[in-house]
Amino acid sequence: MENRAIEVEKIKKIYGYGRNSLKVLNDVSLSVNTGEIVSIVGPSGAGKSTLLNMIGCLDAFQSGTVRILGKDITNLSIEDLAEFRNRHIGFIFQLHNLLSEFTAVENVMIPLLISRTGKKKARKTALEMIERFELSDRAGHKPAELSGGECQRIAVARALVSDPSIILADEPTGNLDTKNSDMLIGSLLKLVSEKNKTIIIVTHDMSIAERTGRTVTLVDGMLQTDLKK
Ligand SMILES: Nc1ncnc2c1ncn2[C@@H]1O[C@H](COP(=O)(O)OP(=O)(O)OP(=O)(O)O)[C@@H](O)[C@H]1O
Numbered sequence: 001m002e003n004r005a006i007e008v009e010k011i012k013k014i015y016g017y018g019r020n021s022l023k024v025l026n027d028v029s030l031s032v033n034t035g036e037i038v039s040i041v042g043p044s045g046a047g048k049s050t051l052l053n054m055i056g057c058l059d060a061f062q063s064g065t066v067r068i069l070g071k072d073i074t075n076l077s078i079e080d081l082a083e084f085r086n087r088h089i090g091f092i093f094q095l096h097n098l099l100s101e102f103t104a105v106e107n108v109m110i111p112l113l114i115s116r117t118g119k120k121k122a123r124k125t126a127l128e129m130i131e132r133f134e135l136s137d138r139a140g141h142k143p144a145e146l147s148g149g150e151c152q153r154i155a156v157a158r159a160l161v162s163d164p165s166i167i168l169a170d171e172p173t174g175n176l177d178t179k180n181s182d183m184l185i186g187s188l189l190k191l192v193s194e195k196n197k198t199i200i201i202v203t204h205d206m207s208i209a210e211r212t213g214r215t216v217t218l219v220d221g222m223l224q225t226d227l228k229k
């Protein structure tokens, strides 16, 4: 369907082989429309990060299909996957994953440089995105010189800087206090809805889940509910 941004159909993910294998996703299906804001909740170890990684073209799975923006990514080569991901998907990791030897603005520039934007334009665009997260005065600092909340906001800026239509956020506020968490989610959701982007947020925090349009629950590798509010 044209307005389906994400279509996951019966994917199975098994880590390892033989007796040591671990079935993590068991025929999981999930469809998300363009512009939808969806949260995924569920206990630790349920497979939430695994599912998000599959949608984000970050890892392979054993069976099933994933279509992103109508394109079946199941059999794409590693190079094609990387290019597709860079162009269409902004990924916010459970741990912020900023590169420690680069400053905040350099970290935010990276996706633009990968897609061959010139350095000057990349810096300008990165600084504009950093401004949206109210961190202009910290742009020249390295991650070790920033607070946890600031690093997390820079990581969100990096995920959004190349204007991807799909944002995947894995517990973006995992280790933040309520105030920082509220601020980050507020800025993120504002930007996402202004630009009609599609977002999936994995979270343990029910107050964040309540701010999304729909919440799905993963338990033991299976989707338990798919409640429309
Ligand atoms: N690379 C891997 N190799 C083997 N097992 C893995 C790997 N990654 C994750 N697992 C296992 O898969 C299961 C699901 O992990 P996953 O990270 O998806 O859980 P989660 O729902 O995101 O948990 P949390 O809320 O703690 O982040 C866990 O039992 C985990 O130990």
Ligand SMILES: [Mg+2]
Pocket: 048, 049, 050, 094, 170
């Ligand atoms: Mg996780």
